[in-house]
Amino acid sequence: xxxxEVYRLQTGSDAEARLAQxxxxxxxxxxxxxxSSTRQGTYATxxxxxxxxxxxxxxPKGMAAMLRRALDKWNSLSPTERMQAGEATDEVLxxxxxxxxxxxxxxxxxxxxxxxxxxAAQDWRADAWNQDYAWFTRDEARTMLPAKLxxxxxxxxxxxxxxxxxxxxxxxxxxxxxxxxxxxxxxxARLQSEVVQIKxxxxxxxxxxxxxxxxxxxxxxxxxxDMDSPQTRRRGVSxxxxxxxxxxxxxxxxxxxxxxxxxxxxxxTQYNGRTDDAEAAPIGFLIxxxxxxxxERVAPSFFGEYGWK
Amino acid sequence: MLTKSILMCTLATMLQMPExxxxxxxxxxxxxxxxxSELSFEGSSWKPTFWEAVxxxxxxxKPIVLWAMxxxxxxxx
Numbered sequence: 001x002x003x004x005e006v007y008r009l010q011t012g013s014d015a016e017a018r019l020a021q022x023x024x025x026x027x028x029x030x031x032x033x034x035x036s037s038t039r040q041g042t043y044a045t046x047x048x049x050x051x052x053x054x055x056x057x058x059x060p061k062g063m064a065a066m067l068r069r070a071l072d073k074w075n076s077l078s079p080t081e082r083m084q085a086g087e088a089t090d091e092v093l094x095x096x097x098x099x100x101x102x103x104x105x106x107x108x109x110x111x112x113x114x115x116x117x118x119x120a121a122q123d124w125r126a127d128a129w130n131q132d133y134a135w136f137t138r139d140e141a142r143t144m145l146p147a148k149l150x151x152x153x154x155x156x157x158x159x160x161x162x163x164x165x166x167x168x169x170x171x172x173x174x175x176x177x178x179x180x181x182x183x184x185x186x187x188x189a190r191l192q193s194e195v196v197q198i199k200x201x202x203x204x205x206x207x208x209x210x211x212x213x214x215x216x217x218x219x220x221x222x223x224x225x226d227m228d229s230p231q232t233r234r235r236g237v238s239x240x241x242x243x244x245x246x247x248x249x250x251x252x253x254x255x256x257x258x259x260x261x262x263x264x265x266x267x268x269t270q271y272n273g274r275t276d277d278a279e280a281a282p283i284g285f286l287i288x289x290x291x292x293x294x295x296e297r298v299a300p301s302f303f304g305e306y307g308w309k
Numbered sequence: 310m311l312t313k314s315i316l317m318c319t320l321a322t323m324l325q326m327p328e329x330x331x332x333x334x335x336x337x338x339x340x341x342x343x344x345x346s347e348l349s350f351e352g353s354s355w356k357p358t359f360w361e362a363v364x365x366x367x368x369x370x371k372p373i374v375l376w377a378m379x380x381x382x383x384x385x386x
Contacts, residue, residue: 001353001354001355001356001362001373001374001375001376002355002356002357002358002359002361002362002373002374002375002376003355003356003357003375003376003377003378003381003382003383004357004358004359004375004376004377004381004382005377005378005379005380005381006377006378006379007379009359009377015360016358016359016360016363019359019363020359020375020377023375024377038379039377040377040378040379041377041378042374042375042376042377043373043374043375043377044372044373044374044375045372045373045375046366046372046373047363047366047367047370047372047373052372067374070372070374071372074372079370082370082372083367083370093360096358098357098358111341111342111343112341113340113341115326115327115340127347129341129343129347130385130386131343131384131385132384132385133384173385176386177379177380177385177386240328240329241329242328242329242330242331242334243329243334258338260329260334260337260338260341261329262326262327262328262329262337263326264326271379282326282327284337284340284341285341286337286338286341286342288342294355294356294357295351295355295357295383297357298357298381298383298384299381299384300384301380301381301384301385
């Protein structure tokens, strides 16, 4: 089983992308260009690219039915039909964002969720949440800390690093994808770290601050419905932050970080499901230090805007 | 009239908006952290790239399930 980003597979030209495109063009969105050319969904396939079944559904019954169809077709194929004439697996693939994973650096996992409110949704949107990652190199992570790690020492997280969180993670993605903020959209960005304890070779730091980003422009807010008639819109996210981090003094590496960011959001974008929920409302984010599983090495959505070469 | 209603809405939102503090930190942390049931999809041992599944599939002669979304399904989609 694999999970992957569809756009890169749809538009790439290496063996992985070519095989994916072969599968996509036998599937549920084969040949489709309107209202979108996306090929997203779930595909069951033989390793040579013979499609077994596919669907773009999120209900368990629909998914189970698709998998049953796939298994029936798989069982009807001979071993030769299943395996022959696939893409060569020894081709050097195009680089992907995960190749820039900041080993030894600080990898954050950022969850987003609506906070309780009077006008809460009554359907799936009531429990909606999302996640993304934020990457910092080892050198960048060090600059977030006071030069001297002693109780009472303080440091401001460098603006360019905090901007990475504000622009790419503190966005209203609770119900779906959303564009990043631009540098000029940042109105406030302040995060201070202060050493509050040194014990057993570990420094504990308190993190506190606030951020605010606002954007005005012309865009759609209702998926495919208004995609041809974008209008002038505004959106924004304002947050207060509080949390803690632990740093191993010998390794000079983070060994835990948890920050809660609470505040308000307003506005809607094309695919973030706020068409009828654009008024200001409370939103929250939890930032944690990511683990080391394969899934937690997936690149941040906006890695392409990091400027890393 | 419109300005007044926007002001009222903003005021109402501010009244609902909590601020994170040392005292409420654990409460909000657990509220925001996905529940175990919400992360159950991670228990399927997804390979985070399609190609890893292709290579394994050719070795094991088993079919592939590919979950492909706008935005990586294991990150933000």
